[in-house]
Amino acid sequence: MESIDKLPGTFEKRINESKANVPTAVIKRLPRYHRCLTDLIRDGRMRISSKELSEIMEVTASQIRQDLNCFGGFGQQGYGYNVKYLHAKISELLGVTDGYRAVIIGAGNLGRALAATHMFERRGVTRLALFDNNPELIGTSICGLPVHSIDELESFSRENAVDIGVLTVPKEAAYEVADKMIRAGVKGFWNFANMELKFDNPDIIVENVHMGDSLMTLCYAIKNSSQNGDANA
Amino acid sequence: MESIDKLPGTFEKRINESKANVPTAVIKRLPRYHRCLTDLIRDGRMRISSKELSEIMEVTASQIRQDLNCFGGFGQQGYGYNVKYLHAKISELLGVTDGYRAVIIGAGNLGRALAATHMFERRGVTRLALFDNNPELIGTSICGLPVHSIDELESFSRENAVDIGVLTVPKEAAYEVADKMIRAGVKGFWNFANMELKFDNPDIIVENVHMGDSLMTLCYAIKNSSQNGDANA
DNA sequence: TAGATTGTTAATCGATTAACAATC
DNA sequence: TAGATTGTTAATCGATTAACAATC
Numbered sequence: 001m002e003s004i005d006k007l008p009g010t011f012e013k014r015i016n017e018s019k020a021n022v023p024t025a026v027i028k029r030l031p032r033y034h035r036c037l038t039d040l041i042r043d044g045r046m047r048i049s050s051k052e053l054s055e056i057m058e059v060t061a062s063q064i065r066q067d068l069n070c071f072g073g074f075g076q077q078g079y080g081y082n083v084k085y086l087h088a089k090i091s092e093l094l095g096v097t098d099g100y101r102a103v104i105i106g107a108g109n110l111g112r113a114l115a116a117t118h119m120f121e122r123r124g125v126t127r128l129a130l131f132d133n134n135p136e137l138i139g140t141s142i143c144g145l146p147v148h149s150i151d152e153l154e155s156f157s158r159e160n161a162v163d164i165g166v167l168t169v170p171k172e173a174a175y176e177v178a179d180k181m182i183r184a185g186v187k188g189f190w191n192f193a194n195m196e197l198k199f200d201n202p203d204i205i206v207e208n209v210h211m212g213d214s215l216m217t218l219c220y221a222i223k224n225s226s227q228n229g230d231a232n233a
Numbered sequence: 234m235e236s237i238d239k240l241p242g243t244f245e246k247r248i249n250e251s252k253a254n255v256p257t258a259v260i261k262r263l264p265r266y267h268r269c270l271t272d273l274i275r276d277g278r279m280r281i282s283s284k285e286l287s288e289i290m291e292v293t294a295s296q297i298r299q300d301l302n303c304f305g306g307f308g309q310q311g312y313g314y315n316v317k318y319l320h321a322k323i324s325e326l327l328g329v330t331d332g333y334r335a336v337i338i339g340a341g342n343l344g345r346a347l348a349a350t351h352m353f354e355r356r357g358v359t360r361l362a363l364f365d366n367n368p369e370l371i372g373t374s375i376c377g378l379p380v381h382s383i384d385e386l387e388s389f390s391r392e393n394a395v396d397i398g399v400l401t402v403p404k405e406a407a408y409e410v411a412d413k414m415i416r417a418g419v420k421g422f423w424n425f426a427n428m429e430l431k432f433d434n435p436d437i438i439v440e441n442v443h444m445g446d447s448l449m450t451l452c453y454a455i456k457n458s459s460q461n462g463d464a465n466a
Numbered sequence: 467t468a469g470a471t472t473g474t475t476a477a478t479c480g481a482t483t484a485a486c487a488a489t490c
Numbered sequence: 491t492a493g494a495t496t497g498t499t500a501a502t503c504g505a506t507t508a509a510c511a512a513t514c
Contacts, residue, residue, distance in 0.1 A: 028450060030453065094453050095452035095456040110350075113342040113345070120448070207447055214440055215352065215358065217260065217264065218397065219328035219397075222333065
């Protein structure tokens with residue numbers, strides 16, 4: 001928005017471009033900026049330069065300025081960035097201020113662990129309920145969240161305007177569960193089912209989590225560290 | 234290795250290069266190849282071409298051939314790739330055959346969820362125990378894994394040649410716990426403590442997991458999907 | 467004003483894709 | 491042998507870094 005008065009001749013073009021064409025690499029770095037700024041606020045920092053932030057985050061100052069400028073001029077020449085303002089802007093970009101509503105499907109070990117964290121609320125996401133098909137769990141509550149029957153998932157999602165489905169179901173059940181929710185207007189899935197959930201409709205967003213991939217990356221790095229490594233190195 | 238007889242004049246150079254300089258981007262794709270090949274084996278497929286694999290995985294055939302060739306010629310011209318052989322080779326690269334040994338530190342909700350999965354053994358990693366400082370849990374067993382006191386962590390790690398520490402402790406405790414394990418010869422950490430664990434020693438490998446970042450990426454994508462998106466688009 | 471630091475353009479680097487010769 | 495498909499080189503594309511003019 002700031003850019004409008006700076007570049008009066010081209011503002012129409014700039015509005016359209018402001019959020020479009022942001023490189024994926026930049027988007028994936030936003031949560032880390034957000035985390036880092038949260039820490040800086042906690043420490044009472046009021047302002048920070050790209051130089052200093054670059055030292056904390058171990059990236060280049062150039063990258064920080066380039067990244068932030070994908071979304072507009074959040075800083076001020078000669079001053080740097082206002083920590084709280086930048087944090088607020090990035091929160092906005094990441095939808096923290098939109099109050100998305102989520103339900104967790106599957107009340108197994110992972111579902112329960114996700115019910116127990118503060119991860120959601122800390123990021124502006126409200127959890128409404130858990131869903132499972134185990135009659136012993138239905139009607140109980142886990143970490144303050146009611147456990148409902150999967151049979152009620154579609155109507156519940158519709159009536160409560162659920163935005164996000166957190167899938168901790170066995171992979172065989174993932175599509176069936178997701179389809180119900182899509183019919184009820186759910187827009188995004190956080191999928192822990194260890195398979196690539198995918199829909200033709202580009203408006204349905206899926207974030208597939210593969211914890212095992214992360215473990216394997218760790219094993220690869222251990223195997224190839226200088227200490228261990230291949231014998232012919 | 235195969236490259237030796239193909240390029241007799243330059244083999245010394247090639248041995249050094251064979252595993253060195255593999256782009257990070259390639260390494261991060263290996264677990265997905267591994268998963269996909271596991272599925273193909275389950276389905277009884279014997280051979281596959283880069284073309285067909287590219288269609289299944291929705292990447293280019295060129296990328297698949299380029300990626301695999303970072304590690305040697307696993308295929309055969311005019312034939313493609315032998316599914317089982319390729320799977321075995323990638324398993325080897327990822328250390329699945331090395332039988333790494335892990336312990337989980339923290340028997341809270343996440344620690345328990347990790348105790349319950351088959352994620353580790355499926356990737357050749359053996360879990361030996363959980364550690365916690367809650368006296369009520371010490372001496373019990375969770376999903377077949379004994380829960381020990383944190384006080385025993387260092388000696389246990391040394392005596393049992395533990396390779397990997399899975400950290401599900403509060404972030405304030407992460408370095409203290411990790412340092413103990415490093416003294417005991419632990420080489421790698423799978424860190425869920427939601428902070429960047431980092432050591433000067435390049436032989437200590439850390440894989441920092443930030444589940445919350447993944448949730449935020451999902452929210453960003455929902456917010457910016459064509460359906461919702463910014464009003465001025 | 468002078469100093470600092472951004473926003474932005476240009477240069478570099480790395481990763482992906484295309485093309486094709488090698489070869490099974 | 492002819493057809494298929496890899497391994498590999500060259501071309502393209504995207505992402506990162508460097509440099510500096512704009513400006514607070």
